[in-house]
Amino acid sequence: MGDLHLHFQSMLKSPEQLHDRVWKNHEERVQKNCAKLITDEDTFVLVGDHSWGRNLSECDQDLEYICALPGRKILTRGNHDMFWDAKKTAQLNERYQPRLTFLQDSFATYQDYALVGTKGFTFEGPFYIDSRGRIVGWDEEAEEHAKKLVSRELERLRKSFELAKADGYRKYVMFLHYPPTNILEERSGFTDMAEEYGAEQVIYAHCHGECRFHDSILGEYRGRMYRLVSGDYLKWKPVRVLE
């Protein structure tokens, strides 16, 4: 599951989280569903946007809440995780081990699978639409900037795959925070990399609200399973990825 967007100590910054019913008491619903569906022998991957906190001290309680959920918790970065500087991942791991694992430029394992991943990135506009709501153009400067971020994230993802491969792993589940494609694309560097290494599944989040749930690939596509796992999409029920 992704996108818990916890805010025990920090300001809520999303209007939909304030007003949309699906977010009401979501912390309690996550706890309840996790207690029902996850045991301490399970591995629970949380794919980013953990907290609204602007720094680590504003996230203490949010991360403690995650620590208290059942299972072995593996966290990847989301776009809102200001507390997590990618270059300081080692410090986070030191601070929270063995209760949480922060995955960045590395991989985790589950049985004979390598769990690989990175935050990812997709171009999100601005798009220009006509009176019928069709996309007729987009901000090209923003698109150029997005390309740079995508290529940096692809490098990080490749590193994750290569480390796993060097350790002898041949079965992969790939985790992203952003969807694997933007709304204009059918495939991307991320779907290509999933195919190159033979990842069986691509798990992503970030899409909130009915109108965003179909922004990218869902279900079987070119031999892989794509799953959206943002918490509000799942109605806060973690989804089983591997038996």
Ligand SMILES: [Fe+2]
């Ligand atoms: Fe989010």
Ligand SMILES: [Fe+2]
């Ligand atoms: Fe996000």
